Amino acid sequence: MKKIVLFASGNGSNVQQISEYFSTNTLVDISMLFCNNPNAYVLQRAEKLHIPSIVFNKNMFYLSNIVYEKLLEINPDLIVLAGFLWLVPEGIINAFPKKIINIHPALLPKYGGKGMYGHHVHEAVVANKESISGITIHYVNQHYDKGDIIFQAKCPITDLDTADSVAEKIHLLEKEHFPKVIDNLLFNV
Numbered sequence: 001m002k003k004i005v006l007f008a009s010g011n012g013s014n015v016q017q018i019s020e021y022f023s024t025n026t027l028v029d030i031s032m033l034f035c036n037n038p039n040a041y042v043l044q045r046a047e048k049l050h051i052p053s054i055v056f057n058k059n060m061f062y063l064s065n066i067v068y069e070k071l072l073e074i075n076p077d078l079i080v081l082a083g084f085l086w087l088v089p090e091g092i093i094n095a096f097p098k099k100i101i102n103i104h105p106a107l108l109p110k111y112g113g114k115g116m117y118g119h120h121v122h123e124a125v126v127a128n129k130e131s132i133s134g135i136t137i138h139y140v141n142q143h144y145d146k147g148d149i150i151f152q153a154k155c156p157i158t159d160l161d162t163a164d165s166v167a168e169k170i171h172l173l174e175k176e177h178f179p180k181v182i183d184n185l186l187f188n189v
């Protein structure tokens with residue numbers, strides 16, 4: 001049995017898609033959702049999807065070993081940041097080499113770094129009149145959006161696009177590719 005742990009901060013559409021993709025796969029268990037926002041909609045999704053969840057705050061993450069020890073206890077095969085916005089503490093990164101991945105809603109190294117998340121990314125892409133954007137799935141290190149790239153997919157952006165319409169295109173790419181990339185990392189790498 002392969003164990004996946006998910007980290008999310010907000011809406012949770014990626015969490016839902018990953019969970020649905022693996023729902024008929026008896027070799028994969030979504031063991032836990034870690035969430036840093038007690039009001040996040042992803043917590044309601046997790047309940048409906050029967051994924052156990054833990055809510056944590058900054059102190060628990062950065063100043064205590066609570067999250068770290070829970071992760072050691074679960075011993076996941078993959079830790080997936082699926083719309084998670086905080087930097088992962090170095091202790092956790094070092095404990096799980098090549099086992100923590102993140103999805104970013106742009107073609108890194110463009111539009112990455114602190115403060116570049118969700119809608120901020122799409123607004124910048126539109127403001128700069130990019131003709132192409134996309135998604136990047138990458139390993140996580142101690143810097144925002146800087147780890148080795150595993151996968152990218154692109155979509156065209158036109159003059160008519162708004163930040164909202166770019167977000168829709170990006171979510172479609174995430175839905176199409178993120179669960180498959182996770183599947184591949186679990187079973188083929």
Ligand code: GAR
Nearest residue numbers: 011012013014083103104105117118
């Ligand atoms: C996703 O588009 C993901 O790529 C992005 O947040 C969104 C979360 O959506 N992640 C980042 O910006 C990380 N820097 P969701 O909560 O509906 O899955």
